[in-house]
Amino acid sequence: MKIDILASGSKGNSIAISSFTTTILIDAGIAKKEIEKRLLEVGIRPDSINAIFITHAHGDHIKGLPLANKYKIPVYASEGEWKSIKGVDTELKQIMTGNQLINSFDVTAFDVHHDAFQPLGYAVVDEVGDKVCICLDTGKVDRQMIETMKYSDFFIIESNHEPAMLEYSSYQNSVKARVLSDIGHLSNEQTAEALSKLVKGRGEKIYLTHLSSKNNLPELAKMTTIRALSKKGFKEGEHYEIEVF
Known part of the structure; x- marks a missing residue:
């Protein structure tokens, strides 16, 4: 894949x-x-x-x-x-x-939590059994989302903001409240927590995406996830790979 x-x-x-x-x-x-x-x-x-x-x-x-x-x-x-x-x-x-079959891909949709009518995440499995999960805009990660994303080889997930940076930003209070809500966006900590439940240390590749240009830093997002996974005994480059976009 x-x-x-x-x-x-x-x-x-x-x-x-x-x-x-x-x-x-x-x-x-x-x-x-x-x-x-x-x-x-x-x-x-x-x-x-x-x-x-x-x-x-x-x-x-x-x-x-x-x-x-x-x-x-x-x-x-x-x-x-x-x-x-x-x-x-x-x-x-x-x-x-x-589920939808597209040639060799088996695509499964799952519900996420965002301020849209019916937002979705996707799990895609290819012909050799490799699996990627895509979880972009969502204000929280629930149990069903974790169940669907389990056993993935690739995780594409948003790590949108650092709450302290958002709090001190120039955003209006209504926008801050939206981002922080359960139908907003994932913080670095929320993303790290979800990945700590998902990553098994078998060489998975993590893509941190949808970072706020004003309320986050790539290295901060990356280190938050690395710290969470280190508590499970997983080392970057040995048990998993991580890249920030």
């Missing part, structure tokens, strides 16, 4: 997941031309995309959906999120429920 983080953060999110026979996108949150450019940079032809899966319909996750119309790519999103997604050709619209 090959994973390429094409974009991550409040300005746009898009992830390409590829195997021998299949390539899908999780979200298309940057301009169509930029997605095309970044796909080519990592060796993926835009016309080879088999499907696009949308986590939720905020602009930083769907801005580039005109890509679907250009290349006739099916777009999967929850029934609730289709209320907010416009401009996708009717024949390409697919409602995501449960």
Whole structure:
């Protein structure tokens, strides 16, 4: 399984997941031309995309959906999120429920907690049994999410903010309250706690994504997770790998 983080953060999110026979996108949150450019940079032809899966319909996750119309790519999103997604050709619209087989990929949707109609995370298993879980915008990680994400080889999860930095930021109080709520975004500590329940020290690869440019630092996000995993006896580079976007 090959994973390429094409974009991550409040300005746009898009992830390409590829195997021998299949390539899908999780979200298309940057301009169509930029997605095309970044796909080519990592060796993926835009016309080879088999499907696009949308986590939720905020602009930083769907801005580039005109890509679907250009290349006739099916777009999967929850029934609730289709209320907010416009401009996708009717024949390409697919409602995501449960499992979906896309060539060699088995894609499972799971509920997350964000201020959207029906936001989703995704678990993807390829033809050799490798598993990646994608958990982007969510205010908390519940038991069912942990159950679905267990036994993954790759974890793509947001580590959005450091609460102290957010508290002293210039954000309005209403925005701070939204970010900190159960339908907001994960803090570094929340992400670290979730990963400490998920990582088994068998060489998993962690991708920390969707960091706030104002209320977080890449090294801070990384070290928070490293500290949590060290308490379980796991060492970076020996038991797991970690990368920050």
